[in-house]
Amino acid sequence: MPMSSLPTAILSHMKIITNVPPPSLRSIPRLKASKIIDYGQLNELCHMRGLEYKSFHIILSAHEEFISQYPKIFVKKETKLKPKERKTQPPESEETHNIAVYLKKVHGNRNLYRQEAFEESIRKLLTILKKSPTQRTKQEHNIVWKMLKTIPDLTEKINSEQLKSLSMNIFSETWIKGSTVFGNDGFYVILKGLARLQKDPYKHLVEDIKSATSLMSSNCYSFVYNQDFKNTSITDLCVSSKCLKLKQWSTFGTLEITPGIQSDKIAYAVVTEEDCEIIKIPAKQYENLKLEMMKHDIAKKENLISKCPCYVELPTVSISKLATFIKWKKFSPGHVIAESGSIITFVAFINSGYCEIYRNIIAFVNLHTKMKKVRKLVYMGTLNEKESFGEISVLLQVPFACTLIAGSEVELAIIEDKNIFALDTFTQQYMLKNTRPTSGHLTDEDVRNEYVEKEKKREWETFKRNTMKEIFRSNGIIPDFGKWTHNWASIPRNLKTSLIN
Incomplete structure (x- = not known):
């Protein structure tokens, strides 16, 4: 801004306060003010009330206000992150039950919240599970198997090989709100939606604690009977049971087939509070798979023994x-x-x-x-x-x-x-x-002869190698640095003409 456009009052009060003559135009550096200075704020600052008076006290107070308002004339640059530096952080108000997110945050890595990618993988999984097992590709079967391996309650009960075989035939079932799902004939996993246990947990524990522990999984949404409930009153337990919900990745049901479970269907029942997508692993299918794999394993062992030369007869x-x-x-x-x-x-x-x-x-x-x-x-x-x-x-x-x-x-x-x-x-x-x-x-003599032969061969190889090295050294020959050994990436310029001729 040219010095002549500044009010005379500003220049005069600068002289009074600092006892220094006003700067010349040459002493003010030229700024690219079009991108740095807000001229609207500068205009208001130059017409500030009190700068036109010549009284020392009035000018001093105006000067203090001028200094306090002075930084506002500069436009602050918005720092934009490069594409590689952009970080996706979870919304502060949104909560997650994944402990891995909080653990990684503690270690300083904030680029962890992949809720959108997780939801996309769930949608992809549901799309695959809606297809008939015969119409799925090999890659889609692997996707289903890998997703099921992330469920702790499944991996605790079913090993990886069995789970891979079962994942080839499972599919997703859609249950509308208010439906009752009986889990006495299989093991169920909720992929989407919300449900609650139909039977009161405390009453169920009193009737059959063993059945309750097999029904309710050990994840954060399930009810587990342990020592902490010994000193809990019935009222507190019933109140807490009202809040018992089964959410995404919660499991219920059983993989055991017994007459008692068949008669007590309500012990393994849940009621859907939303439209739910649930996958089912039938207990009968799991039992047949175990028998089939057991037969295959025994046949493999018998085949190995029978083919051993000493056990042919x-x-x-x-x-x-x-x-x-x-x-x-x-x-x-x-x-x-x-x-x-x-x-x-x-x-x-x-x-x-x-x-x-x-x-x-x-x-x-x-x-x-x-x-x-x-x-x-x-x-x-x-x-x-x-x-x-x-x-x-x-x-x-x-x-x-x-x-x-x-x-x-x-x-x-x-x-x-x-x-x-x-x-x-x-x-x-x-x-x-x-x-x-x-x-x-x-015999011991055979072992001794074998050792002697190996030692002779080793000594001869050592003698031959040392002798050749000594001959080369005495004649000034260094292996791999001879006249005809060249490891050139390209032919040197001074040799190209002679080689072509």
């Missing part, structure tokens, strides 16, 4: 007995499964992977000035799929002859020693007669 009845005791167990590569010199406590059949066989030997090692005896492990071979080990060590209670180390990820079918001793005499005698010790055909 074992009767089917004995194979079935062995299969009932089998437990699956996995070992990572490098894990020591059995150690030489100790009595093994199980019989194992290799279902997948392989094990490396090592035998112990006492060898002399040259340690600078003296020889010392050292225990060495000598590799003698492998145990592959459909082979077994441990029968003789368990039945005769003798130390295991070798050390077994997992060469890859190994899955074993294991029968513990207590179950082996519980078998009939015929099966035990058959196992002793037809099985042989692991690496039992190898």
